[in-house]
Amino acid sequence: xxxxxxxxxxxxxxxxxxxxxxxxxxxxxxxxxxxxxxxxxxxxxxxxxxxxxxxxxxxxxxxxxxxxxxxxxxxxxxxxxxxxxxxxxxxxxxxxxxxxxxxxxxxxxxxxxxxxxxxxxxxxxxxxxxxxxxxxxxxxxxxxxxxxxxxxxxxxxxxxxxxxxxxxxxxxxxxxxxxxxxxxxxxxxxxxxxxxxxxxxxxxxxxxxxxxxxxxxxxxxxxxxxxxxxxxxxxxxxxxxxxxxxxxxxxxxxxxxxxxxxxxxxxxxxxxxxxxxxxxxxxxxxxxxxxxxxxxxxxxxxxxxxxxxxxxxxxxxxxxxxxxxxxxxxxxxxxxxxxxxxxxxxxxxxxx
Amino acid sequence: xxxxxxxxxxxxxxxxxxxxxxxxxxxxxxxxxxxxxxxxxxxxxxxxxxxxxxxxxxxxxxxxxxxxxxx
Ligand code: SF4
Numbered sequence: 509x510x511x512x513x514x515x516x517x518x519x520x521x522x523x524x525x526x527x528x529x530x531x532x533x534x535x536x537x538x539x540x541x542x543x544x545x546x547x548x549x550x551x552x553x554x555x556x557x558x559x560x561x562x563x564x565x566x567x568x569x570x571x572x573x574x575x576x577x578x579x580x581x582x583x584x585x586x587x588x589x590x591x592x593x594x595x596x597x598x599x600x601x602x603x604x605x606x607x608x609x610x611x612x613x614x615x616x617x618x619x620x621x622x623x624x625x626x627x628x629x630x631x632x633x634x635x636x637x638x639x640x641x642x643x644x645x646x647x648x649x650x651x652x653x654x655x656x657x658x659x660x661x662x663x664x665x666x667x668x669x670x671x672x673x674x675x676x677x678x679x680x681x682x683x684x685x686x687x688x689x690x691x692x693x694x695x696x697x698x699x700x701x702x703x704x705x706x707x708x709x710x711x712x713x714x715x716x717x718x719x720x721x722x723x724x725x726x727x728x729x730x731x732x733x734x735x736x737x738x739x740x741x742x743x744x745x746x747x748x749x750x751x752x753x754x755x756x757x758x759x760x761x762x763x764x765x766x767x768x769x770x771x772x773x774x775x776x777x778x779x780x781x782x783x784x785x786x787x788x789x790x791x792x793x794x795x796x797x798x799x800x801x802x803x804x805x806x807x808x809x810x811x812x813x814x815x816x817x818x819x820x821x822x823x824x825x826x827x828x829x830x831x832x833x834x835x836x837x838x839x840x841x842x843x844x845x846x847x848x849x850x851x852x853x854x855x856x857x858x859x860x
Numbered sequence: 861x862x863x864x865x866x867x868x869x870x871x872x873x874x875x876x877x878x879x880x881x882x883x884x885x886x887x888x889x890x891x892x893x894x895x896x897x898x899x900x901x902x903x904x905x906x907x908x909x910x911x912x913x914x915x916x917x918x919x920x921x922x923x924x925x926x927x928x929x930x931x
């Protein structure tokens with residue numbers, strides 16, 4: 509098997525239309541950058557999933573971030589992706605323009621140093637992310653505890669991917685197969701998808717981010733879908749260089765030491781039991797009040813973000829796309845984040 | 861948001877390491893992996909989350925071999 513054979517088979521596919529969801533925004537971005545779509549038969553549809561933690565974070569969370577940034581002696585620290593996401597009264601970036609104290613971080617762990625150097629200031633870390641990022645927050649708390657740094661808090665909007673995938677399998681039955689999120693899988697392991705694959709009899713393929721990885725993943729899913737019914741569909745790991753069957757156990761255990769599951773709100777999907785991670789009661793002193801931030805903004809009536817996030821429509825099927833809604837003037841969160849499907853599609857408009 | 865990028869470990873001191881990303885040296889926490897100097901690691905948010913065992917070319921050869929077994 510080589511890449512040319514894969515490309516020609518995928519181009520010449522003439523069977524029934526298949527929908528494959530790439531769960532994570534990093535895949536969406538890479539699919540566009542590498543032009544993978546143009547290599548596929550029109551019978552193979554790639555749909556973007558909910559795998560951008562920024563896009564599924566409700567507005568109440570942004571509002572809380574802003575209110576901390578306005579408090580005296582407080583600084584809100586965040587990854588850059590969050591800056592432009594709209595809350596009910598604007599974004600962090602707008603708030604910063606109005607005097608709110610917002611700083612960027614490369615890693616939450618560096619905030620332990622910043623907080624130690626500035627004992628009079630409370631650093632509130634905007635802890636957004638999936639399993640890939642949670643270990644970094646856990647190590648941050650571990651370090652803060654170890655060094656006795658107490659002027660640091662986590663405001664979490666942490667989510668785990670499996671409950672959302674379960675929701676999608678249950679509610680969006682048209683999706684034929686899943687390209688699993690590669691870097692989430694590094695942590696949780698490819699075995700994590702086995703129950704879903706078995707229960708819903710759908711292929712789950714873990715793939716990396718190079719164009720060859722993605723094409724191989726799509727090919728594998730199509731292969732599995734073409735085999736006779738009765739043949740088990742399953743989990744295949746095509747990113748063995750980074751993803752182990754069992755994942756990174758040290759990372760999983762550090763997550764478990766500091767966080768416990770709880771209900772969380774996903775834009776587009778709603779409340780999902782046990783799909784969030786919250787600091788354990790033992791570490792409540794480090795929590796900036798992360799529970800209950802469930803209210804979302806009323807999206808403009810025409811904004812179809814909710815449908816985009818679960819793959820019911822492609823961004824360009826939204827009537828606002830590229831017209832009233834564009835990266836300079838985003839209506840919905842999916843247009844804002846660098847890994848939001850609408851934004852990625854818009855930046856690559858020439859390739860549609 | 862969940863992107864992790866590979867860098868090469870240059871030095872290690874406890875859980876703190878320096879990794880080289882195309883000539884930029886960056887502080888990386890290696891507490892979650894058993895890294896040694898010279899390893900290529902995947903780094904996300906300042907944290908090394910896994911060791912990459914093979915170079916890209918070798919990885920792709922093995923990937924296509926795996927697909928053969930499916931066919
Ligand atoms: S294009 Fe804009 S308005 Fe339409 S779904 Fe995307 S973010 Fe919402």
